[in-house]
Amino acid sequence: MGEIRIKPSIFFKKTFACPICQNKFREFRIKKSRQRVIRVDTDFATHCDGPNPIHYAVSVCPVCGYSFTKNFTSPSSETVRHLKSVLLPAEKDFSAERTHELAVYSFQRAIICSFINQEKEVIKGGLFLQLAWTHRFAGEEDDEKINLGNALYYYTEAFETDRNLTHQLPQMMYLIGELHMRLDNDREAIRWFGQLISNYKDQSPQYAKMARERWQEIRGIAMNSK
Numbered sequence: 001m002g003e004i005r006i007k008p009s010i011f012f013k014k015t016f017a018c019p020i021c022q023n024k025f026r027e028f029r030i031k032k033s034r035q036r037v038i039r040v041d042t043d044f045a046t047h048c049d050g051p052n053p054i055h056y057a058v059s060v061c062p063v064c065g066y067s068f069t070k071n072f073t074s075p076s077s078e079t080v081r082h083l084k085s086v087l088l089p090a091e092k093d094f095s096a097e098r099t100h101e102l103a104v105y106s107f108q109r110a111i112i113c114s115f116i117n118q119e120k121e122v123i124k125g126g127l128f129l130q131l132a133w134t135h136r137f138a139g140e141e142d143d144e145k146i147n148l149g150n151a152l153y154y155y156t157e158a159f160e161t162d163r164n165l166t167h168q169l170p171q172m173m174y175l176i177g178e179l180h181m182r183l184d185n186d187r188e189a190i191r192w193f194g195q196l197i198s199n200y201k202d203q204s205p206q207y208a209k210m211a212r213e214r215w216q217e218i219r220g221i222a223m224n225s226k
């Protein structure tokens with residue numbers, strides 16, 4: 001019974017408005033004061049003791065099924081019409097505490113909606129990366145790698161085509177290098193880390209330092225395996 005008493009104090013109910021069907025709905029979110037970070041991985045995945053806030057990144061409208069994050073752009077009236085004709089309501093309940101499976105499902109739905117809504121590549125990359133982390137937290141390595149690969153693809157697209165990312169470029173270069181490293185493309189990882197270090201060592205010393213550490217780690221692994 002103790003657990004039942006503790007849980008309500010970890011969560012609070014937040015109200016969302018669906019941009020497709022205008023329905024207002026409430027979902028659990030984790031209180032900042034109750035989030036317990038254990039460690040942060042080199043690709044920024046944040047491990048928590050207890051429920052992970054990432055499981056609650058996606059809002060799922062219980063009426064029409066539209067699934068979105070706070071980073072989504074508001075859909076045009078044409079997209080709203082299109083979404084209404086293809087969306088199916090989720091048969092599952094996303095409003096309360098979410099299991100790992102529900103969290104995975106919420107990201108899969110948000111990814112589909114991000115494509116229909118023509119979100120930017122950086123948004124798609126972020127969804128795939130968060131889905132990869134969700135699999136990592138559950139020890140599902142194969143699914144993690146598939147989604148790291150998808151995240152890498154969309155971040156690279158964003159880097160090459162999105163002219164509005166100026167301020168985020170050092171972080172994005174670091175992440176692209178990092179994802180290559182995690183997918184065992186050491187040569188590409190070194191190339192991205194190297195570019196980041198030479199182009200941004202004064203402008204963005206924090207990411208340049210992180211890139212240098214990762215670069216040294218790759219060299220260390222290569223030395224040890226000889």
Ligand SMILES: [Zn+2]
Nearest residue numbers: 018021061064
């Ligand atoms: Zn809706």
